[in-house]
Every structure is written in C-alpha cells, then in structure tokens.
Amino acid sequence: MHFAKNALVITLAAFMSLAMAGEIKPFSQVGFDALTAAGKPVVLDISATWCPTCKAQKPIIDSLMKQPAYKDVTLMAIDFDTNKPTLKKFKVSMQSTLVAFKGTQEVGRSVGDTSPDGLEALIKKTIN
Numbered sequence: 001m002h003f004a005k006n007a008l009v010i011t012l013a014a015f016m017s018l019a020m021a022g023e024i025k026p027f028s029q030v031g032f033d034a035l036t037a038a039g040k041p042v043v044l045d046i047s048a049t050w051c052p053t054c055k056a057q058k059p060i061i062d063s064l065m066k067q068p069a070y071k072d073v074t075l076m077a078i079d080f081d082t083n084k085p086t087l088k089k090f091k092v093s094m095q096s097t098l099v100a101f102k103g104t105q106e107v108g109r110s111v112g113d114t115s116p117d118g119l120e121a122l123i124k125k126t127i128n
Helices: 002-019 029-037 052-065 084-089 116-124
Strands: 023-026 041-047 074-079 097-102 105-111
Touching (some): 029 074, 052 116
Parallel strands (some): 023 074
16 A cells, blocks of 8 residues: 555656646647647747757756746747748748747747857747
C-alpha cells in the first residue's frame, strides 16, 4: 500500500509539472490556426540544426517554457530548411527567428537574440 501511495504522489507530481509548463510541438498550420483563433499565445521558433545561434537559443527557450508563467504558451517549432512555404507566409528570411502571437495578432519578433532577458521579453508579450 505504501508503494502504491508513493507511486500516486510521483505520478501526480509529474502531471502537475507538465500542467505548469508551456507546450513545445512541431508547427502545423491547422494547430496554429486553432490556437490563434482561440486567442491563445503562440511563439513560432524557426531554427536549423546547423545553426549555432539556434543551438544557443534552445536551452534558454526550453527553460523559459518550463516556467509556470508561460504554461499557456505554445511554442511551435519550424525547421528553416524544410518549411520554406511556411517561412514565406510569416515573412521569415533567417533561422534563429522567433515570432510571437497573442491570438491572431503578431506582437513581437526576434532574430538572433540569445539573451535570456530578450527571449523572455518576447515570450512575455504573448501573455501581457
């Protein structure tokens, strides 16, 4: 019985930590449209596997998305090399670009920023 109770506590703790983190997932136009139409905060993360700036941004962004303040934000990853039509739609010409939306309105854009404060300020625009 003691083991089962501990397992339940661990499971609940894991669930709660997930509930307190923003979602990170691959971009899909249908998903993006649904989230923004519902007024949800979305950040598009355009990166390339070969990009050193993108590699520097990733741990910062991942850490920010785990913060409770951004639990309602969805980060959608877009591969710079394989999603050219999507890049054109959002007028993105460089990897390491982040585009922030509050609902259907673009509220901010960042290119090449690797500062924790700068990246957080951009994400914050989606919820304030």
